[in-house]
Structure formats: structure tokens, C-alpha cells
Amino acid sequence: MQGRRAAATLAVADGAIAEISDGSSDASLDFAGCLALPGLIDMHVHLPPDNALKLTSGAALAYLAHGVTSLRDAGDLDGTSIDAVNVLRNGGIHPVPRLFWC
Secondary structure, three states, X not given: OOOOOOOEEEEEEOOEEEEXXXXXXXXXXXXXXXXXXXXXXXXXXXOOOOOOOXXXXXXXXXXXXXXXXXXXXXXXXXXXXXXXXHHHHHOOXXXXXXXXXX
């Protein structure tokens, strides 16, 4: 597999990878032996509308759990899905993928 490194240290700043250096570091052993992969982007999703069922947090978690870190929402039935995601993100209530909408 081209481009793989057996041991590397990732430096993260402002939520993004700032530097990749060869070798391991003792700075954080919590992630020793882990594999870093790029996030997936889903360019056509329909997030659930904000209603009494409150499905937005579950949908966001399902995307993140499967490696999807960015979404482009193509719309929902009543136009409430984007606001529901923003409430979760801006309030620090729940992790959500990065969101774009059309």
C-alpha cells in the first residue's frame, strides 16, 4: 500500500492535521497502534426533519461512526433539518459532521 507509514506522529491544531512526522511520540499513548484515515464525504443526504422523534443526533452519530465527516444536505420535507444540526453543533450538545447544504 503506497503512502502508509508504520509509525508516525500527527500534530493537530484547530481541528485539522497540522503536521505529520516520522516516528512515534510519547506525548499521547492513548492512540498508540491506531490507524488514521481520511474522512468520507457524502454529497447527497437527506437529514431527518426536526420533529417530535428528534432523529437528528442519531443520524449524525451514524454518519460519524461510519467515517463520514462531511455531508451535503439536499433538503428535507419542511426545511428544519439544517437548523436542528446547527443547534446540536453550536450548543456543543452532540458531535455532528461538517455540513454543507444546497
